[in-house]
Amino acid sequence: MSKKLTLGLFGFGVVGQGLYDIIKTKKLNLEIKRFAIKNPDKKRTLPLDLFTTNADDILDDPEINTIVELIDDAEAAFNIVSKALKTGKNVVSANKKMIANHLQELVDLQHEYGTSLLYEGAVCGSIPIIRNLEEYYDNELLHSVSGIFNGSSNYILSKIFNEYIDYDTALKQAQHLGFAETDPTLDVGGFDAKFKLAIVASHAYGLYVKPEEILNIGIDKLNDYDVRFAREKNYKIKLIPTAKEIGNEKVILYVIPKFVTAKSILYAVENEYNGVVVQAAFADQQFFYGKGAGGHPTGSAVLSDIAALRYDYRYEYKKHIAATQLIHSNDHNITVYLRYNNEGLVEKLNFLKVSERYYARDFKYIIGDINLESLIEYKDILNADNSFVVEIA
């Protein structure tokens, strides 16, 4: 029997509105009783008495048994979600930053209070990757999980590569379409993809890894020379988060732009679409494709979690409980193209092997092998130099 859900919804932005549009069209055994919003002056499409600016109006309402958290302030979201879990309310959230930053505490709260927190909408919008990692791949050995996890960056790269639109115009479009975060640095700097990767790693490998321990290099330093370099070699550039198990002992996690050829399954993933490639020991390669951003696609994932709560679904975090010997490590070499300005930077970076160098007045690059730890150590210097780094497969 499904349980009747009485919902309190925090946030009525792109995803909140998207979710509401979907719920309206359905006959589900649920009702949204109250909406908590930040800005009471904004024009709303629903009667004003449904809205409140006081979180406790919802959190202290005994009739509300389920919280849907869709705000973009990660710390405020954590306070709301932890209070809800402690007071016996189940929660659905799409807040990747909040979940990635507090995952272990949130899992502990669920165990302690017997409540459930679901967050399919936090990772790759409409693609059901978390529940698949949790249930379907429960007993599979996963060699790697990688893909395109950020719709805004992918939208920008698609516009640049396919339509010759410049970076700033493409970013504005991604913002206008509601794909980008309020602070778009989170998207183009690879932070959003990193939060999602940390969550994926947890469900794939049973590891809690703090986002600050994971390298993220974004697309924000891309310039015309990089695009020309890629085009001349028939590459596209995609922003790729990777989680990879090495030798049954360590898991490598990083987010970096990557040159992809037409042979890659990710080559044709364009605009706000995301793709997740799972490389498993027995199932071999599997690919999930779908819209990664936008109100309705993300709203559909949120609704699926809400619907699952009617049957008391919860993540069991079995891979954490199984306590594998896996550890997170950044000791891993990758081959990169580095376009740089300041010669001194290259000396610092400790390239292990250099296969190509090019110097012109405005365009210098080096191709070689480098350890992820070096890239982490010198990330600020790379940023200050406006360097752009791309992995070469």
Ligand code: HSE
């Ligand atoms: N800003 C995010 C993206 C929204 O572009 O993918 C979906 O998480």
